Amino acid sequence: MSITKRTTLLPRLSRRTLLRGAAGATVALPFLEAMQGRAHAQSATPRRLIFEFKPNGDEVERRFDNVHETDFVLGEFLAPLDAYRDDLLFVHRINKNYHRLDYHEQGDRHQVGCASLAPWPFGEGDFPVGGEDRTIGYVLGPSADYTIGDRVVAAAPEVPYRHLVYRVGDVANNIWNLQSHAGPVGSKNQVAPETDPYAAYARLFGFFTNEASEAELMHNLQMQRSVLDAVQGQLGDLQSKLGAADRQRLDLHAQAIRDLERTLSAGTSSEQCQPLDLGAPINAYDPGNHVVLAESFFKIMALAFACDLSRVVSFNWHGAVSQRVYQDLEVNEGHHDISHKSDDDAFAQIRAIHRHLWQNTTTLYEELLNTPDGDGSLWDHTAIVHWNELGQGDRHSLDDVLTIIAGGADGFFEKGKLLDLQQGGSFSDLLVAAFHYMGFDDVTQFGDPRLSEGAGPQPGLIA
């Protein structure tokens, strides 16, 4: 999980299309390969992983009109996925197992359910716990998207970003809408999602036409490294003078500087890595824009994969406990408030919201299907893990959650099937399967051991 010793960089840059390094430096090096006297060896097409989050739970009994391993029939709100079912694995009623943690190690069901990408106990904090006279803080450990991304960049140093974290909506960041965490184990470090696709695009893709000479580029790269080395040196000096808690906080900063150093010459030679037109900027916090915002993020995700800027993404349709009012669906109360109700009308509204979200999630599928990658499309080399904070909203259940694994995923996962775990299994063990899919099959457990069944990847997922 630590960053391994840096191996020789092999920047893959087209001579036409250059990307700025992550430090914002125009030091991308199309010449390095030639100077080093070796051609870039195209390795196998990399695998990519997306975690996609939806809030507030759904309606367990109405997911499927027929529950059967192969002859399953998708219910009303999953129907938009029917066209893709041959590439989907429906994991029905999987258990998040939080009941096994001690009372004071966890928040309420929303708080734990939405943190289950980071299946660790919770620390102290000031967020009120539902229905109880106590407060709770953030989880004490990293999320799977972060840790898997960390393994990716350790194994493939030419990939600039561990993970990309996107959210539709919400200007504030809190215990309910932060699904990604950096850890390390035992510490609270939240990863703030990017909420504005225009800014996210500008951050990742600094396309420019290279006009500098080879010598200038080499010099600039060297200078950029000198600058970061100076910063790193000062961080080390300062750490030696501070108390333990602050020293640990600066560890994160030192790691961030190492990330910048590593990514100075990141780039790509992919034909698909070309500038994208997102249209005019729109307000990222206007609830009316949520579909457009998501579509823009989906395009950016596909392009980031095509440029090999990152191989892991966490995308969130709003945060947990989302109170978005779906007036366009003629729903006039907040999503979360409705999810607490058990009557037919409320569930009809919940189904309408989920159908809407699933329908618009297929835009992501189409982006991946339509982007060539290796011998096929991005879809062929991507796994999307769709997850929800809860099983069903009115019960706040955590033992019957729906998770769907979508995408070709190099044929790694079972597909075209429904796996009904009947309130068994382990969501954290499902995350272990994602580690294996990404090539890290040394991982046998992720998160607190009590949340796991202790037998490695969740059985029934891997083909």
Added chain:
Amino acid sequence: MRRLSLPCLLLALGCGDRVTPALPDGDWLDQVDPKAVLATDLCQTPQPGDTPLRRLTNAEYRNTLEDLGLPRDEVEEATSQLPSETESLGFRNGARTLNVDSRLAQEYARVAKTFAPYVTPSCEGDGDRACAEQFFEDIGRTLHRRPLTNAEVDTYLTIFDAAVAGGDPFTVAIAWAVEAMLQSPHFLYRVEIPEEATVRVTGYEMASRLSYLFWQSPPDDELLAAAAAGELDTDEGVELQVRRLLSSGRALRVYEFFEQWLDLDELQVIDRDPTLYPDLPGNLALLLRAENRAFIEDLLRHGDSTLEDLLTAEHTYANAALAEHYGLEGPEGDVFERVEANGRRGILTQGMLAVQDAPTRTSIVRRGLKLRTDFLCHTVPAPPDDVDLTLAGIGEDLTQAERLAQHRDHASCVGCHQVMDPLGVVFESFDAVGRFRTHDEYGAPVVTNGEFARTMDLDGPVDSVDALALALAGSREVEQCYLVQNFRFFFGREAKAADLCSQAQLTQHFQDSGQNLVELFVGIAKTDAFLYKAAKDVADDEGGEP
């Protein structure tokens, strides 16, 4: 360290049967008499509490760049993509939540590269190494907010030398070094070096504490000079600078506290059903934020403004568009002017309400919750998992208030809702876009009869915003909460048991000043928590902070 068993001034409020906050025996107001606390043995030696390393907040970082002389609009543009800080204690500046992760480091690097070429030496014409060295000492003192060590000057000279050796012109070589300075931990954090014992902060550390408290930005030359001269080593010297800093326009930057306290920073868009709220000004969110800022800044400009003014003022600020929205007479242009606003009361009837409301209606519950949590500092549990959060099915022909009243008949709801709804109801005379009204969304005459329950000194009926505002202004509990909110923001952490003496000092100063809003900031600068720093590796109790 010896710990008093006195209760923290901050009180948690449980719902359900555990209705009463943990109270000491006897009269609560006696227990928190600041004089009594200050007379204890504990407070005879400095008790600074905890002093975690503080990263600059996004606002402080922007101010810091701006105070270098960089153009404001370019700073805004270059820093617009900084990740929003994580919430803690209702604010976005919790010291322990402000770290530097990869994305933020990337943003800092980008901003540094953008602005490094702007920072150039006046001896540029000489173009020699001696000029560079002098420049690093000068600009380093500004950017590190203290004189550089020889080793630090060497670090920057090494970068400069390498650039020159590589063929860069003088100004470019300078810019590489400045790029490093703008990413230095000594620039990005307010660095204080702890010692083996509790000690007073050094002069330069004090200079930064003062400027980031009063200006939300770095020390100016005069403050650094005072530090160099040892003038900040005495309480008198500090007081002198406090008065000077407060007389500057930069002191209005403390508005950041009010904006975050009232959640106005979250008011990005007013999302309302256009069939119910037709013809709203397109930029209503911005108007409401500007109203609050103008109102607060006016209070701060007048040295005699008090907590009572904040809560009960019968005027507000509006431009033509907001005045028309409110139905007030007066302003005609885009500039916000003071307007008399009968029926409106200080911050209570400004944008703070609309932040809490829903697309189709006011939210009585959330308005009440806001008052309960941020004006009374009570913790109200989030709703339990198993309850209906909508009022559907409860008397469709009744008002929201009446339906809430019925829903409080449910045993599982009453515990918490009786502390929120009866406060939120009082605001029913203001609609979900902040306008005065006589009839609610359902066409029924508004009823504003509410009640304070489970408070220290406010319990009883309250029937109007006027009465509510006046009651809050006269409450010791509200005063204490206001001080706690300020403590949380300005120290970036929770006020804990170890801060009892500092809180008593602050309370004493605030009360002696007649609850003067500006004197409160002076009082902060007189606390042990402000003047001293904790010993290295004191028990690092993170309790209560994420």
